[in-house]
Amino acid sequence: MADQPVARTAAKPASLHPDGSDPVLSAKQQRETLKSAGDSLYANRVKVYPKAVSGPARQVKWAILIFCLAVYYLVPWLRWDRGPGLPNQAILLDLDGRRGYFFGLEIWPQEIYYLTGLLILAAVALFLVTSLFGRLWCGYSCPQTVWTDLYLWVERRIEGDRNARMRLDQAPWSASKWGKKLLKHAIWLVIALATGGAWIMYYQDAPTVTRQFFTGEAGGTTYFFVGLFTATTYVLAGWAREQVCTYMCPWPRFQAAMLDEQTLIVTYQKWRGEPRGKHKAGDPWDGRGDCIDCKQCVAVCPTGIDIRDGVQLECINCGLCADACDEVMSKVDRPKGLITWDTLAHQQAKAAGKEAKYKFFRARTFIYVAALVILSAVMLWGLLSRATTEITVLRDRAPLFVGLSDGSIRNAYTLKIINKQRDAQDFTLSVTGLPGADLAVRGQDDSELSAEKLVLPADTVSTIRLFVKAPKAQLQQERLSVTVAVKNSKTGERAAAETLFIGPPVP
Numbered sequence: 001m002a003d004q005p006v007a008r009t010a011a012k013p014a015s016l017h018p019d020g021s022d023p024v025l026s027a028k029q030q031r032e033t034l035k036s037a038g039d040s041l042y043a044n045r046v047k048v049y050p051k052a053v054s055g056p057a058r059q060v061k062w063a064i065l066i067f068c069l070a071v072y073y074l075v076p077w078l079r080w081d082r083g084p085g086l087p088n089q090a091i092l093l094d095l096d097g098r099r100g101y102f103f104g105l106e107i108w109p110q111e112i113y114y115l116t117g118l119l120i121l122a123a124v125a126l127f128l129v130t131s132l133f134g135r136l137w138c139g140y141s142c143p144q145t146v147w148t149d150l151y152l153w154v155e156r157r158i159e160g161d162r163n164a165r166m167r168l169d170q171a172p173w174s175a176s177k178w179g180k181k182l183l184k185h186a187i188w189l190v191i192a193l194a195t196g197g198a199w200i201m202y203y204q205d206a207p208t209v210t211r212q213f214f215t216g217e218a219g220g221t222t223y224f225f226v227g228l229f230t231a232t233t234y235v236l237a238g239w240a241r242e243q244v245c246t247y248m249c250p251w252p253r254f255q256a257a258m259l260d261e262q263t264l265i266v267t268y269q270k271w272r273g274e275p276r277g278k279h280k281a282g283d284p285w286d287g288r289g290d291c292i293d294c295k296q297c298v299a300v301c302p303t304g305i306d307i308r309d310g311v312q313l314e315c316i317n318c319g320l321c322a323d324a325c326d327e328v329m330s331k332v333d334r335p336k337g338l339i340t341w342d343t344l345a346h347q348q349a350k351a352a353g354k355e356a357k358y359k360f361f362r363a364r365t366f367i368y369v370a371a372l373v374i375l376s377a378v379m380l381w382g383l384l385s386r387a388t389t390e391i392t393v394l395r396d397r398a399p400l401f402v403g404l405s406d407g408s409i410r411n412a413y414t415l416k417i418i419n420k421q422r423d424a425q426d427f428t429l430s431v432t433g434l435p436g437a438d439l440a441v442r443g444q445d446d447s448e449l450s451a452e453k454l455v456l457p458a459d460t461v462s463t464i465r466l467f468v469k470a471p472k473a474q475l476q477q478e479r480l481s482v483t484v485a486v487k488n489s490k491t492g493e494r495a496a497a498e499t500l501f502i503g504p505p506v507p
Contacts, residue, residue: 024295027304048304051162055323076201128368130258134265139318147237196229242303261345271351297321426489433482440467
């Protein structure tokens with residue numbers, strides 16, 4: 001077997017019956033059909049043609065889609081007055097200025113832990129939502145879902161619904177087909193360009209970079225990243241679509257550890273729907289299930305699965321199959337909810353004729369909630385107690401110390417002092433832990449500065465040289481732990497750092 005080449009079965013789009021009817025096979029069934037027709041175990045992608053549907057889930061998806069797109073495209077244009085000389089964009093990751101601006105909050109590079117904490121909070125919140133309600137993030141607010149929905153909407157407006165798109169793909173190339181395809185891809189590219197352009201605006205002033213982009217004044221880096229995000233949006237939302245969710249995204253694999261029998265997910269009520277089969281008007285419903293095997297749940301699924309096969313990795317929990325099924329149940333005068341949001345435990349109890357109760361509060365949900373509360377409290381405490389002055393001390397290593405002619409010992413240090421306030425501040429520099437210490441302070445240009453009145457400019461990191469001299473007789477140890485501190489003369493805020501003062505060996 002190892003010597004035999006494996007033939008690759010060419011992918012074929014789902015086809016209509018000769019009479020024009022829609023066979024509605026799930027992507028899994030189509031792949032199995034293709035594999036069984038050839039001598040290969042491999043089948044290429046089967047294109048999914050999701051049918052348009054209306055209903056509560058679809059309406060919620062539209063509302064979230066509009067909200068997410070509005071936030072993404074409009075937030076860079078929000079202004080926030082921070083005073084002269086500072087960017088007035090409400091949310092800006094200023095890489096050149098090495099600052100992150102979030103409305104009234106300014107994050108320095110040294111405070112990257114705030115971003116880390118925010119990401120951890122988001123991850124724990126996602127775990128909690130998934131354990132309670134399944135893949136709501138995937139079905140409603142994941143960027144891949146939002147942009148794919150937008151691209152599908154454009155496709156339907158130009159090429160028509162499911163059957164029309166299938167007929168168009170199977171039809172020979174004509175002027176009409178070329179026109180529709182070119183128009184669709186042109187609009188897709190415009191959306192992708194707007195998406196890539198908006199992403200850049202989060203890193204540069206939006207009005208400025210927009211003008212520079214269209215006048216050719218923007219830098220090569222800007223054009224590169226706009227092109228990169230334009231291409232990825234076009235490929236992922238226009239071509240890859242459900243393959244991103246199925247093969248590229250790691251989250252479906254993680255979710256297996258997040259879901260349990262008490263998680264609310266989109267579920268087919270098998271105990272009520274089976275045995276399924278076609279039903280004619282006037283026929284009795286006794287001895288059969290409510291599912292009439294219309295396969296509308298398969299036709300509307302954006303990932304091409306059959307929800308009646310049970311919980312599947314490809315299901316993004318969007319609920320469009322529930323909308324389609326409810327519409328059909330209304331037409332055949334049967335109760336809605338054959339496909340609905342429910343827990344597996346609840347469904348098993350119903351199938352057994354037992355009273356079922358929901359159990360949303362479980363050990364894992366308590367753990368997630370506790371983690372969220374603790375992390376939020378830590379983040380809030382960190383922000384409220386955020387210092388406006390910080391200091392770091394780097395001691396010279398060559399030489400470790402210098403013996404002066406008057407018999408004293410001198411160590412040299414480089415200080416990095418951050419003044420995050422909007423105006424220059426006066427500080428007092430001190431060294432504790434070293435009796436009889438004498439301080440000499442110099443600026444980067446070797447100018448002499450005063451330790452009692454150290455003026456630091458606004459919103460900067462100042463580099464200062466500190467020389468500490470102490471009488472040799474005062475040194476009782478070869479290494480002394482000392483504290484270098486700066487104190488704001490106006491506010492009294494103090495920042496300090498530990499370091500060493502090194503002298504010759506003590507006999």
